[in-house]
Amino acid sequence: xxxxxxxxxxxxxxxxxxxxxxxxxxxxxxxxxxxxxxxxxxxxxxxxxxxxxxxxxxxxxxxxxxxxxxxxxxxxxxxxxxxxxxxxxxxxxxxxxxxxxxxxxxxxxxxxxxxxxxxxxxxxxxxxxxxxxxxxxxxxxxxxxxxxxxxxxxxxxxxxxxxxxxx
Numbered sequence: 447x448x449x450x451x452x453x454x455x456x457x458x459x460x461x462x463x464x465x466x467x468x469x470x471x472x473x474x475x476x477x478x479x480x481x482x483x484x485x486x487x488x489x490x491x492x493x494x495x496x497x498x499x500x501x502x503x504x505x506x507x508x509x510x511x512x513x514x515x516x517x518x519x520x521x522x523x524x525x526x527x528x529x530x531x532x533x534x535x536x537x538x539x540x541x542x543x544x545x546x547x548x549x550x551x552x553x554x555x556x557x558x559x560x561x562x563x564x565x566x567x568x569x570x571x572x573x574x575x576x577x578x579x580x581x582x583x584x585x586x587x588x589x590x591x592x593x594x595x596x597x598x599x600x601x602x603x604x605x606x607x608x609x610x611x612x613x
Contacts, residue, residue, distance in 0.1 A: 478492070481495060482495070484499070485502070485569075486502060486566070486568065486569055490570075494571055497571070497576050498571075501576035501578050501594035501596075502566050502569055502578060504523065504599075505566060505578040505592055505594060505601065507523055508520055508523045508524060508601055509561065509564040509580060509582075510564075512549050512561045513561045513563070515550070515551050517542075517545065517549060517550060518542075520545075523601065524545065524601045525600055526598065526600045526601075558583060558590065559583070561582055562583050563583055563584060564581065564582050564583075564590075565580060566580045568608055570608050572593070572604075574595060574597055575593040575595050577591055577593050577606060578591070578592050578594060578604075579607075580592070589607075591607050591608060592604055593605065
């Protein structure tokens, strides 16, 4: 075969290749958009989106456990240690008794009273943590800000309050 004996141009094959390429690019865009919507419209780089998703899931599970008033399970989520009762001395900086005072149904230590419902409204990266904002009991005035540490996988009180967009 010489250079002058090139194969004939196949218009149908070229059209299929273009359709396949455009379909693949469109599918990637739709998946990207779906992931962006699923993690709460983050404004940061896509490689941080997984951390947002995990932080929101952990916070959601924690708040749902507090709503059920299962404080031992909530403390396990808070410390990322389901066997915390075997070694409570490891958590002497924030012991379970203090946790019960802060998060219990009859708590006078928080601004929200008994937790009956929650809605996660925002999440932002701050240092090595993802700060998650949640509205408690439908209250719109002051969200609860919790920080999920990406390295230790623990929850904690957020040192900052997010600037939230007006609704």
